[in-house]
Amino acid sequence: MEQGKLDIGNFKYGGQEIFVVFDDVFVPKENIFMNGEIDFSGELVNRFAGFHRQSYGGCKVGVGDVLIGATALISEYNGTEKASHVKDKLVEMTHLNETLYSCGVACSSLGFQRESGNYEMDMLLANVCKLNVTRFPYEIGRLAEDIAGGMICTMPSEADLKSKEIGSLIEKYLTTCEGTNAEDRYKVLRFIENLTMGVASVSYRTESLHGAGSPQAQRIMISRQSNLDDKKELVKKILEIN
Numbered sequence: 001m002e003q004g005k006l007d008i009g010n011f012k013y014g015g016q017e018i019f020v021v022f023d024d025v026f027v028p029k030e031n032i033f034m035n036g037e038i039d040f041s042g043e044l045v046n047r048f049a050g051f052h053r054q055s056y057g058g059c060k061v062g063v064g065d066v067l068i069g070a071t072a073l074i075s076e077y078n079g080t081e082k083a084s085h086v087k088d089k090l091v092e093m094t095h096l097n098e099t100l101y102s103c104g105v106a107c108s109s110l111g112f113q114r115e116s117g118n119y120e121m122d123m124l125l126a127n128v129c130k131l132n133v134t135r136f137p138y139e140i141g142r143l144a145e146d147i148a149g150g151m152i153c154t155m156p157s158e159a160d161l162k163s164k165e166i167g168s169l170i171e172k173y174l175t176t177c178e179g180t181n182a183e184d185r186y187k188v189l190r191f192i193e194n195l196t197m198g199v200a201s202v203s204y205r206t207e208s209l210h211g212a213g214s215p216q217a218q219r220i221m222i223s224r225q226s227n228l229d230d231k232k233e234l235v236k237k238i239l240e241i242n
Helices: 038-078 085-108 123-132 136-146 167-174 182-196 200-210 216-227 228-238
Strands: 004-008 013-015
Touching: 038 085, 038 123, 038 136, 038 182, 038 200, 038 216, 085 123, 085 136, 123 136, 123 200, 123 216, 136 182, 167 182, 182 200
Parallel strands: none
Antiparallel strands: 004 013
């Protein structure tokens, strides 16, 4: 097995996390981005986090598209694709995923250009986007597991599937509908397992929760950007309250 690659069934997932400690580091003066300008440090963090939270409306949605596709495919392999509750769950998965995407588009399209020339996203909607990402992928994953069935937790190993001794038996009992291939069904189930419970789920679900700041960080920013005073003034104007 190559270093940095994990082989789970027929699904290869490459990647690793690193922990970097900067100890006694020399930074040339011309490479110093901020030098004692602490008045801007808080705003720098806010803007960086805003751009990062904006991007979640694209990256997690891409994974969601793949998971929805795998779920729809396994429903066909399981012979349940015509069941009304399966159709409803796939619609719900799509609704949640497209809601995330629409938040990403909204905070981007409602952005503005600063005097320096760079564009900045709508900070409130960027945080709304990320707060939704802390919730929706978990529900999308739960529905995927629901439709896939308990087989994603109880499948035999790939070695068993390809075993000369018992492989034919496993293939027999993994085969469902006419025209389906047991190995293809196995691949899709392993794929869903990996996205919802395996190595890849760390990126899709756990990182959705804590990446770019845990949920409370988005709530704090939403509170700061919510303009409650303006909203109260709207009510006073409507009701002619002085």
